[in-house]
Amino acid sequence: MLAEDHIDVLAEQTQLESEITELETQLNDQQVALNDLKGQLSQIAVNSFTGSGARSLPFLLASYDAHTVDQQRAVLAGVATDTGNVTTDDLDVALAELDATRSELDARLDRAEDLAGEIEAARDANRQKQTEYERARALAEAELGQLLREEQERRARESYEDVVGVQPTASGDASPSTEDQGADGGSTPSTATPTTGTTPAPGPTTDPPPAQEPAPTPDPAPAPDPAPATPVPPSPSGLAEVAIEAALSQLGVPWIFATAKPGVGFDCSGLTSWAWGRAGIALPHQSRAQFAALPQIPIANAQRGDLLFYYSPISHVGIYLGNGQLVHSPNSGDTVKVSTVNWNNVTGVGRPG
Numbered sequence: 001m002l003a004e005d006h007i008d009v010l011a012e013q014t015q016l017e018s019e020i021t022e023l024e025t026q027l028n029d030q031q032v033a034l035n036d037l038k039g040q041l042s043q044i045a046v047n048s049f050t051g052s053g054a055r056s057l058p059f060l061l062a063s064y065d066a067h068t069v070d071q072q073r074a075v076l077a078g079v080a081t082d083t084g085n086v087t088t089d090d091l092d093v094a095l096a097e098l099d100a101t102r103s104e105l106d107a108r109l110d111r112a113e114d115l116a117g118e119i120e121a122a123r124d125a126n127r128q129k130q131t132e133y134e135r136a137r138a139l140a141e142a143e144l145g146q147l148l149r150e151e152q153e154r155r156a157r158e159s160y161e162d163v164v165g166v167q168p169t170a171s172g173d174a175s176p177s178t179e180d181q182g183a184d185g186g187s188t189p190s191t192a193t194p195t196t197g198t199t200p201a202p203g204p205t206t207d208p209p210p211a212q213e214p215a216p217t218p219d220p221a222p223a224p225d226p227a228p229a230t231p232v233p234p235s236p237s238g239l240a241e242v243a244i245e246a247a248l249s250q251l252g253v254p255w256i257f258a259t260a261k262p263g264v265g266f267d268c269s270g271l272t273s274w275a276w277g278r279a280g281i282a283l284p285h286q287s288r289a290q291f292a293a294l295p296q297i298p299i300a301n302a303q304r305g306d307l308l309f310y311y312s313p314i315s316h317v318g319i320y321l322g323n324g325q326l327v328h329s330p331n332s333g334d335t336v337k338v339s340t341v342n343w344n345n346v347t348g349v350g351r352p353g
Contacts, residue, residue: 009118016112023105030098037094138333145331149311149345156312156347233297237353239279240305246278247271247319247327250336255329260285266329266336268316272307275319281352287317294350302349308341309348320349 249262256265260274269290273283283290291309302308302320310316318328321338329336 009115009122013112013115013119016108016115020105020108020112023101023108027098027101027105030094030101034094034098141332152311152313152315153345159312233301234295234351234353236303236351237279237281237305239276239281239353240303242279243275243281243305243352244319244321244327247275247336248338250275251327251338253329253336255332255334255336257332258285268318268329271327271329271336272317272319276352279353283352288314290317291348291350294352297349297351299343299346299349303351305352307350307352308346309350310342310345312347314347 250266250271253263254265255267257267258270259265259267260270262274266274269283269285269287272287272290273285276283284293287309290307291314294307297303297306304320304322306320308318308320308326310318316328316330318326318339320326320341324341325338326341327336327338330339
């Protein structure tokens with residue numbers, strides 16, 4: 001049944017209840033009037049009938065339901081005719097009105113019973129539809145969540161591959177100098193003067209060719225800058241246990257969007273900001289803002305009280321308890337609880353304090 005139809009049926013039921021109340025009042029009034037009329041006629045009968053006429057008294061003095069309507073009408077009509085105080089028409093009208101009112105009331109009661117059955121059947125159908133809707137919604141949310149996680153993991157994997165694929169390649173090899181090499185890479189041989197058996201006559205003396213200046217030696221390549229020192233992560237805060245105890249005190253509190261009210265509701269970053277706030281550490285109420293505000297810790301070095309951040313871009317956060325467990329407020333329809341860490345989805349660790 002559609003919601004509009006259901007509303008129409010409820011309105012008809014309300015109208016029927018009002019009409020039934022009115023008809024019951026009307027029927028009661030008519031019954032009282034008929035009883036008064038019967039009382040008057042009975043008194044007339046007592047005064048008028050003697051002897052054989054007394055046989056009519058049982059019909060007149062009996063209750064309305066003791067005899068048939070036709071029997072009472074016949075007796076009362078006879079009395080009315082004899083006395084002349086009332087007519088048979090008056091009696092017939094009173095009885096007919098009573099019968100009509102009873103018939104109308106019975107019809108209204110039957111319709112009210114039918115409507116009650118229709119309304120109950122509609123409510124059962126609506127409850128079934130609600131159950132089916134909630135089941136379908138939960139399945140759709142689970143499938144959507146899985147698709148989002150797969151997409152986030154795919155993007156994170158692509159980002160990682162992009163970073164790894166753009167690493168600079170250092171080349172420290174210098175090309176060998178060819179200033180004093182031949183074409184084949186060896187040294188250039190010196191020219192020798194062949195020797196003969198006779199000593200040639202000395203010729204005119206000539207100046208030797210000027211000596212060539214040696215080629216300049218290239219400057220050595222500058223030494224690479226030293227790599228920056230890796231920052232030492234801060235030690236775990238002594239306030240971590242205070243934050244953990246605060247978060248665990250809210251187990252079972254429902255997830256509520258953008259809320260951080262103990263005993264009422266938390267979203268994921270609302271729980272972490274409230275719990276660490278109990279330890280005196282102020283954190284923003286947003287998972288990405290928390291990640292940006294905290295010192296970064298290698299995932300392998302996560303300690304109790306650290307915040308574990310999920311997915312890329314970051315969209316979830318919880319408090320690490322150690323031993324592969326965390327306390328968090330997962331999502332809509334869930335509550336604050338302790339869960340096993342899915343390290344495949346953890347993209348960062350922050351350390352408050």
